[in-house]
Amino acid sequence: MTTVRVKGATKSFGRTTALHSVDLDAGPGVTGLLGPNGAGKTTLLRIIATVLAPDRGEVTLLGRDPSRPDDRKRIRERLGYLPQDAGFHRGFTVFEFIDYVAILKEMTGRRARHDEVRRVIGLTGLASVSAKRIRALSGGMRRRVGLAQSLLGDPDLLVLDEPTVGLDPEQRLRFREMISHAGEGRTVVLSSHQTDDITALCARIAVIHQGRARFTGTPAELTAQAEGRVWTEARRSPAALAAWRTGDGTYRNVGEPPAGADLIAPTLEDAYLLLMGEPELKVAHS
Amino acid sequence: MTAWHLDPDAIRRYAQGAVPLELAASAEAHLMKCAACRGAISSYVDARRAEAIWHEVVDRVDAPRRSWPERMLVRLGVREPTARLVAATPTLRGPWLLAVAGVLALAAWTAQVDERFLQMFLVVAPLGPLAGVAVAFAGGLDPTRDIGLAAPYSGLRLLLIRTAAVLAVTVPLVAAAGLALPGSNWLAAAWLLPTAGLTCAALALTGRMPPVVAVGVVATAWVSVTTPAGLAGRLDLAFGVGAQVLWLAMAVGGGTWLAVTRNTVTTKLGRSA
Numbered sequence: 001m002t003t004v005r006v007k008g009a010t011k012s013f014g015r016t017t018a019l020h021s022v023d024l025d026a027g028p029g030v031t032g033l034l035g036p037n038g039a040g041k042t043t044l045l046r047i048i049a050t051v052l053a054p055d056r057g058e059v060t061l062l063g064r065d066p067s068r069p070d071d072r073k074r075i076r077e078r079l080g081y082l083p084q085d086a087g088f089h090r091g092f093t094v095f096e097f098i099d100y101v102a103i104l105k106e107m108t109g110r111r112a113r114h115d116e117v118r119r120v121i122g123l124t125g126l127a128s129v130s131a132k133r134i135r136a137l138s139g140g141m142r143r144r145v146g147l148a149q150s151l152l153g154d155p156d157l158l159v160l161d162e163p164t165v166g167l168d169p170e171q172r173l174r175f176r177e178m179i180s181h182a183g184e185g186r187t188v189v190l191s192s193h194q195t196d197d198i199t200a201l202c203a204r205i206a207v208i209h210q211g212r213a214r215f216t217g218t219p220a221e222l223t224a225q226a227e228g229r230v231w232t233e234a235r236r237s238p239a240a241l242a243a244w245r246t247g248d249g250t251y252r253n254v255g256e257p258p259a260g261a262d263l264i265a266p267t268l269e270d271a272y273l274l275l276m277g278e279p280e281l282k283v284a285h286s
Numbered sequence: 287m288t289a290w291h292l293d294p295d296a297i298r299r300y301a302q303g304a305v306p307l308e309l310a311a312s313a314e315a316h317l318m319k320c321a322a323c324r325g326a327i328s329s330y331v332d333a334r335r336a337e338a339i340w341h342e343v344v345d346r347v348d349a350p351r352r353s354w355p356e357r358m359l360v361r362l363g364v365r366e367p368t369a370r371l372v373a374a375t376p377t378l379r380g381p382w383l384l385a386v387a388g389v390l391a392l393a394a395w396t397a398q399v400d401e402r403f404l405q406m407f408l409v410v411a412p413l414g415p416l417a418g419v420a421v422a423f424a425g426g427l428d429p430t431r432d433i434g435l436a437a438p439y440s441g442l443r444l445l446l447i448r449t450a451a452v453l454a455v456t457v458p459l460v461a462a463a464g465l466a467l468p469g470s471n472w473l474a475a476a477w478l479l480p481t482a483g484l485t486c487a488a489l490a491l492t493g494r495m496p497p498v499v500a501v502g503v504v505a506t507a508w509v510s511v512t513t514p515a516g517l518a519g520r521l522d523l524a525f526g527v528g529a530q531v532l533w534l535a536m537a538v539g540g541g542t543w544l545a546v547t548r549n550t551v552t553t554k555l556g557r558s559a
Contacts, residue, residue: 049436076438087429089374095350100374101430103367104437104444110366114345131350149433159436
């Protein structure tokens with residue numbers, strides 16, 4: 001079942017084209033957008049979150065057309081969104097802020113709304129800080145507050161822009177756990193430039209680079225594209241597009257291997273590096 | 287332990303909430319100590335009523351205390367969700383209000399020093415409330431703008447709530463500055479209808495452009511008209527009786543247009559949503 005369908009989406013800001021005719025389909029489960037900073041992931045996610053409208057192309061969300069005001073409202077009632085640089089009214093406490101977003105989500109009955117606020121606070125492990133002012137929280141806890149507000153109303157579509165950015169390893173693991181849980185029975189579309197997040201969470205991925213979708217498929221399919229193109233050597237291979245020294249002292253080389261190279265199993269990161277474009281990698285290497 | 291127990295009739299009536307207050311207090315004091323009576327009362331308790339009371343108690347204890355602006359608004363009869371939305375309006379924060387007050391005080395002071403600068407106050411006065419409306423939706427100042435844009439809450443309703451809140455705070459500021467002006471008293475009120483007209487015009491334009499741009503267009507038009515008129519000594523062109531009727535008509539027209547199109551026009555709170 002497809003709940004997010006983007007077809008030929010193009011979006012420009014002045015002279016800069018952020019998206020060039022991008023297609024994306026997503027259904028229940030976690031779909032990841034992978035790409036470097038400035039690739040167009042945030043623009044695509046803002047379109048899926050109904051914050052932006054594409055200049056050209058068709059978008060269907062939860063079976064509705066977001067360009068129509070009635071449909072857009074219905075979509076927003078079933079949508080949760082965590083922006084990349086989610087801001088907060090810093091004077092609000094955690095409870096007050098999530099309550100404020102619940103009001104924007106048209107939960108007007110005080111008791112039912114407060115119950116829902118408590119539910120998402122519990123889900124994201126914020127119960128012990130619910131009365132604290134947001135300005136007193138760490139970056140990781142603030143990110144949790146952002147995730148909590150996106151879960152209000154148990155949305156069918158969850159759009160998360162770089163949910164794990166700025167988190168320490170433990171917090172990232174906790175976040176993965178929460179997002180994985182959130183992806184059960186609903187559609188989650190998230191962006192990241194961390195391949196390990198994508199590997200851990202996503203059933204499907206789209207690699208976005210310079211405003212274009214360079215790959216769509218499963219992480220295993222992307223990884224398979226690097227089969228036979230990753231090898232180890234005692235030194236940096238001149239044939240490699242990218243190479244780095246590993247913990248055991250050998251070099252992991254990615255590119256076109258020389259004859260007789262000691263091939264090893266590729267990772268998603270290897271495949272991502274190969275997909276991102278050889279000229280840029282060569283420049284970096286030189 | 288106690289040898290005395292509540293009689294079954296008292297227990298039943300207490301459980302139903304049908305005993306006088308003093309007897310209820312006495313029964314409660316006993317129930318706290320007597321396991322036997324607590325056991326006896328459980329069969330009489332209406333589980334749904336008990337759950338509703340418990341739920342309300344938890345909510346009252348657990349929910350944070352409202353901030354003083356929210357409490358004040360609720361006392362004035364504003365609904366609790368609306369009070370929370372008003373409290374989050376960026377323009378109502380101290381630094382911004384201080385800036386507006388500072389500009390107005392400067393304009394009033396210059397007019398005191400030299401009456402030729404009176405026109406400056408009249409040109410600046412409507413810009414304070416107008417800027418407040420724009421800033422209430424400026425991306426850089428509303429930290430939750432994207433979250434709000436992706437929420438189903440009506441853009442027009444939010445726009446009107448924030449505009450009303452901004453006007454309720456900034457208009458008295460301008461009025462206070464106006465009272466400090468030298469000369470004729472009409473000057474202290476001459477900016478009111480222009481402010482109303484310009485604000486309604488800006489709100490009406492939000493069906494076509496974001497609030498910040500709408501306010502920019504209206505404010506630019508205002509300054510372009512009033513500055514030359516002031517320099518030519520013809521302030522009556524902008525503030526005379528005829529002009530006041532025009533501002534009133536603009537306010538009524540803009541308000542009517544908003545009311546008529548409220549269900550058909552999407553207020554552009556964001557870049558293109």
